[in-house]
Amino acid sequence: MKLVFLDADGTLFHHEGYIPDSAIKACIQAQKNGHKIILCTGRQRIEIFGPMLEIDYNAIIAGSGATIECEHKIIEENALSKKESQYLSNYLLKNNIPANFESSNGIYATQYTKDTMLKMVEEQCAGKTQEEKAKHGLTILTSQITVVDNIQDLIYNKVSVIDNGKTPYKKIQQDLSDKYDVIPATFAPLGKESGEVTSYHINKATGMDAVVKYFHADIKDTIAIGDGFNDLPMFKKAHLSIAMGNAPQEIKDKADRITTSLDEDGIYHAFKELNLI
Structure with a gap:
């Protein structure tokens, strides 16, 4: 079982309001194959609705690690003092x-x-x-x-x-x-x-730790895919990190691998190369 942490905007979700069909199909098939799909986003939980929920995520990390939801239950909430x-x-x-x-x-x-x-x-x-x-x-x-x-x-x-x-x-x-x-x-x-x-103490990596613990998994079974600067803690924490083709060069330089862009079915190609589907 692999835990796949996916950023939202620019990775899974297009700013014009949709998830590519290829990404939806890849996530659903990966789940059928026994893997966990975790949305790991800077968006707040209330901003995750409509087309973003075409995938039934095993867990959601919202607010860049502030809110942790596993199997539709909030297990952790954090905030600035x-x-x-x-x-x-x-x-x-x-x-x-x-x-x-x-x-x-x-x-x-x-x-x-x-x-x-x-x-x-x-x-x-x-x-x-x-x-x-x-x-x-x-x-x-x-x-x-x-x-x-x-x-x-x-x-x-x-x-x-x-x-x-x-x-x-x-x-x-x-x-x-x-x-x-x-x-x-x-x-x-x-x-x-x-x-x-x-906060320096709350980020996507701290959210990953909570999700890994919840599923009794191991950090060596984690994969992170993203395109932005708030994905760097996730890249550092994950066993394998993948940057989207549309990510800035600075983000690509920090990743273990690079897939194609969101518009070029980047999620699907990454899942295929990793034998998740």
């Missing part, structure tokens, strides 16, 4: 940086942030039909945001910083990396200067 949350929210508000404050039960933001994202939706969906716009990942994400006035009072597990064309990612990383893990965002529609801020 109140002190960490308040410091981070105060920094972002003071510098007028748009950001989504994410927890397992909601995504929260200021009105300024939501307005910034609505503008991005219009820009990125220009020329698309209403149906295509409705399925676009940025449209769906924006619709899930709850606008609140008391950001400083929230406890959350992750912040997604949005590119507003004013504050460079490098500046945010420089200001916060002594206290938090700051990486480039893995959801491309948020912009080139976007990023993700989490």
Whole structure:
């Protein structure tokens, strides 16, 4: 039995709202062959719905390790401390940086942030039909945001910083990396200067440990497939790591193998080469 940990956006799930048929068939067949399929994503649990659930995952690691669900049961929840949350929210508000404050039960933001994202939706969906716009990942994400006035009072597990064309990612990383893990965002529609801020103690690798323990498995039986910077802890932890063909070169350099891109049936080809199917 192998435990296969799959990133979502850019690996299994296209930002225009679908999982390739070849990936769905590969995952279902691998499960029939006795393997476990685990979704391991930076998305919060509430963001995993609709087309993303065309696969009945054996486990889900959401929020980059914050929420662990095995066999449809939540077995672990993690978050930033109140002190960490308040410091981070105060920094972002003071510098007028748009950001989504994410927890397992909601995504929260200021009105300024939501307005910034609505503008991005219009820009990125220009020329698309209403149906295509409705399925676009940025449209769906924006619709899930709850606008609140008391950001400083929230406890959350992750912040997604949005590119507003004013504050460079490098500046945010420089200001916060002594206290938090700051990486480039893995959801491309948020912009080139976007990023993700989490605890140094919570990541996809810690989520993997919990799932391996739950299934009484061994780390030598783990495979990780991804395309983003938040997949690097997963790559380091797994016995075998595979980068998607559409991953940045820096991610490919850290992987044991490289498969084809999402659009070129990368998951299917990786499963085939590993004799999972």
